[in-house]
Amino acid sequence: MPQFFFALSLIALVLMLAAVWQAGTPSWKRYQQEYHRLESLGEPNAAAKAAVLNTGLDIRQDLLPGLQRVDRCTTCHQGVEDPTMKNAAQPFTFHPNLAPHVVAKFGCTVCHGGQGLATDKENAHGRVPFWPEPLLPKEYIRASCGRCHKEGEVPGVPELTEGRRLFESTGCRGCHKLNGVGGSIGKDLTEEGAVRRYPEWLERHFLNPNAVSPNSPMPNFHFTREQARALTFYMLSLTNEQMGSYYSSVRLIPSAGFGRQLFTEKNCIACHSIGGVGAKAGPDLLGVTKAHSAGWLDEQLVNPQLLYPGSTMPAYDLETNARKALITFMAAATPEDAQTILSGRPKPLSAEEAAIEGGRQSFARFGCVGCHGLNLQGGVPNPNSQGGEVPSLLHASDDYTKDEVIKIIRNGKQPPLENTAKPAPPLYMPSWKVVLTDEDINRIADYLWSLQSKKSGW
Numbered sequence: 001m002p003q004f005f006f007a008l009s010l011i012a013l014v015l016m017l018a019a020v021w022q023a024g025t026p027s028w029k030r031y032q033q034e035y036h037r038l039e040s041l042g043e044p045n046a047a048a049k050a051a052v053l054n055t056g057l058d059i060r061q062d063l064l065p066g067l068q069r070v071d072r073c074t075t076c077h078q079g080v081e082d083p084t085m086k087n088a089a090q091p092f093t094f095h096p097n098l099a100p101h102v103v104a105k106f107g108c109t110v111c112h113g114g115q116g117l118a119t120d121k122e123n124a125h126g127r128v129p130f131w132p133e134p135l136l137p138k139e140y141i142r143a144s145c146g147r148c149h150k151e152g153e154v155p156g157v158p159e160l161t162e163g164r165r166l167f168e169s170t171g172c173r174g175c176h177k178l179n180g181v182g183g184s185i186g187k188d189l190t191e192e193g194a195v196r197r198y199p200e201w202l203e204r205h206f207l208n209p210n211a212v213s214p215n216s217p218m219p220n221f222h223f224t225r226e227q228a229r230a231l232t233f234y235m236l237s238l239t240n241e242q243m244g245s246y247y248s249s250v251r252l253i254p255s256a257g258f259g260r261q262l263f264t265e266k267n268c269i270a271c272h273s274i275g276g277v278g279a280k281a282g283p284d285l286l287g288v289t290k291a292h293s294a295g296w297l298d299e300q301l302v303n304p305q306l307l308y309p310g311s312t313m314p315a316y317d318l319e320t321n322a323r324k325a326l327i328t329f330m331a332a333a334t335p336e337d338a339q340t341i342l343s344g345r346p347k348p349l350s351a352e353e354a355a356i357e358g359g360r361q362s363f364a365r366f367g368c369v370g371c372h373g374l375n376l377q378g379g380v381p382n383p384n385s386q387g388g389e390v391p392s393l394l395h396a397s398d399d400y401t402k403d404e405v406i407k408i409i410r411n412g413k414q415p416p417l418e419n420t421a422k423p424a425p426p427l428y429m430p431s432w433k434v435v436l437t438d439e440d441i442n443r444i445a446d447y448l449w450s451l452q453s454k455k456s457g458w
């Protein structure tokens with residue numbers, strides 16, 4: 001027995017010595033030496049080369065209190081800010097397209113994941129069992145832009161815009177909460193990107209929830225691969241992190257693309273023309289950014305009355321960057337833009353049509369479509385309920401009066417069991433009275449009825 005313990009402590013000693021030895025020559029030192037060798041190649045003479053080769057080795061770190069992290073990635077990734085390293089191998093390569101996100105203020109992990117404090121590769125890259133946020137695979141890195149730029153479009157990342165649109169229009173909120181609004185049949189998604197599911201998991205789950213989570217009540221929406229990827233981007237961007245005010249100051253990037261979207265949504269073309277194309281109630285906007293300063297134009301959007309007393313132009317309640325986006329768009333807008341906007345414009349709605357349209361949008365936005373289907377056709381499987389699926393709403397008027405339907409929406413409804421010995425169906429009709437105003441509910445009922453009337457006469 002004593003021999004055994006002796007052998008054991010001998011092994012422990014050897015292991016300890018090995019650890020001490022390793023700590024003495026950590027891998028980052030080798031990377032820095034190699035980097036200095038690369039740098040020295042560019043030096044003109046022997047003295048300069050020797051000076052570079054003899055540069056001290058040290059752990060580099062960026063302190064980022066506003067992001068609640070400390071990143072040491074540049075200890076090895078030494079060339080990220082040196083354009084002459086553009087063709088160097090990793091980890092020394094110059095990082096293109098980083099501006100205006102300077103390394104000293106942003107570090108790396110806020111976009112890439114990984115473990116900022118670690119100085120050996122496996123740990124830093126977070127590809128170790130205990131670290132919840134391994135490096136994002138290359139094709140998903142851009143999802144992180146949405147952690148800070150939460151509204152409008154992020155240039156070069158159309159996936160985020162599309163993912164958000166799909167989220168708001170396909171009824172996810174029927175079962176999931178996001179920032180406090182939504183149902184509770186599925187998980188709250190407010191921090192979905194922080195309690196990291198692997199991106200590949202999310203994407204496969206969107207393509208077919210049942211293939212990943214057997215018996216999932218989440219419907220298969222038959223998304224295309226692009227749509228599944230867009231939703232995955234959006235999910236990865238939802239981290240609900242507390243960041244310093246500098247980092248969250250650009251929620252909305254004032255891009256021309258977003259300006260165009262606003263110009264279309266706000267229907268500016270109903271009064272204005274660009275290069276002669278459009279309406280004539282207001283001045284033509286071609287070259288308007290040359291005739292007036294940015295400050296003047298900004299004021300015109302906030303308060304047209306100030307610059308043109310008695311103006312018919314509405315005052316727009318837009319945040320600073322949204323106004324900047326509009327001005328950026330106007331600076332580049334052409335008559336062709338006006339033409340496209342005009343041809344894509346929906347026809348004007350009557351008051352009654354507008355109310356029904358409002359109901360249709362609420363039906364999508366509050367998640368009814370997630371359970372009842374985009375076209376109200378029902379059909380989402382609901383095991384052990386009578387009928388086995390969520391009912392279609394296309395014939396609700398056969399069974400109920402409008403007031404009864406309003407009551408069901410307000411109070412919710414449990415589907416009757418098919419077999420009392422089995423567990424209750426996973427899906428039920430939630431109560432909406434705390435979430436929706438009576439006005440919303442009435443509009444939704446009007447919308448449902450507008451579709452019933454089309455079916456009547458049969």
Ligand code: HEC
Pocket residue numbers: 027028031071072073074075076077090091108109112113114115116117118119120121124125135137138
């Ligand atoms: C000990 C040195 C070292 C540290 C510290 C380090 N890296 Fe790396 N990194 C490398 C090397 C070497 C490569 C080249 C590819 C390889 O060998 O895996 C690399 C490749 C990468 C890649 C591209 C390839 C991939 O695997 O996705 C990314 C992205 C990356 N590192 C990000 C980071 C981030 C972010 C940090 C800080 C949290 C970091 N690295 C810290 C050494 C390091």
Ligand code: HEC
Pocket residue numbers: 073074077080090095098101103106107108109110111112138139141142
């Ligand atoms: C503002 C977000 C952002 C920050 C901050 C950032 N990166 Fe990147 N990084 C990206 C994006 C986006 C890509 C490109 C992905 C692509 O090509 O589609 C990228 C690419 C890379 C690659 C090449 C990946 C590959 O597989 O080829 C490496 C290595 C890398 N970054 C390292 C770093 C390091 C080290 C830092 C910190 C000094 C850092 N990045 C900071 C967004 C960022």
Ligand code: HEC
Pocket residue numbers: 100101106110111141142144145146147148149154155156157246247248249250253254
């Ligand atoms: C940690 C938060 C954060 C992340 C992540 C982030 N940004 Fe930014 N971004 C900012 C801040 C803050 C600024 C303003 C920088 C400044 O001017 O000092 C900015 C500025 C910008 C601008 C210029 C905006 C202008 O006013 O014209 C663009 C474009 C941009 N970011 C795109 C991206 C893209 C693309 C990504 C992903 C690869 C990304 N950002 C990731 C915070 C972030």
Ligand code: HEC
Pocket residue numbers: 166167170171172173174175176185186187189192197202205209210213216217218219221231235369370371380427
């Ligand atoms: C009919 C209810 C329902 C609808 C509608 C629904 N989900 Fe789900 N979702 C669930 C349930 C239940 C789970 C848990 C079982 C599973 O993993 O599939 C889930 C799981 C998830 C997960 C994995 C969460 C995690 O980390 O475990 C994500 C992400 C998700 N849903 C996103 C969405 C998005 C985005 C939409 C809209 C396109 C949506 N869901 C629509 C019920 C629903």
Ligand code: HEC
Pocket residue numbers: 173174175183185363366367368369370371372382389390391392393396399405408409413414415416427428429430432444
């Ligand atoms: C989580 C899934 C889910 C969501 C979200 C949901 N419903 Fe339902 N709904 C159901 C189920 C299940 C029933 C069937 C209840 C029963 O069989 O008694 C139902 C029943 C109904 C009925 C009665 C139809 C009938 O034939 O009994 C109406 C009307 C209705 N829902 C409207 C809505 C509206 C409007 C919304 C959005 C504000 C909504 N539902 C959101 C699951 C849902």
Ligand code: HEC
Pocket residue numbers: 262263266267268269270271272281282283285288291297300304308310311312313314316326
């Ligand atoms: C109801 C009609 C109407 C709408 C809608 C409208 N405008 Fe105007 N706008 C005017 C009129 C009229 C003027 C001329 C000055 C005045 O009388 O206020 C004007 C002036 C302007 C000017 C200053 C032009 C100059 O040369 O002095 C700008 C810029 C402008 N509008 C931009 C916009 C944008 C951008 C939108 C959409 C967000 C918009 N307008 C929506 C009616 C409208």
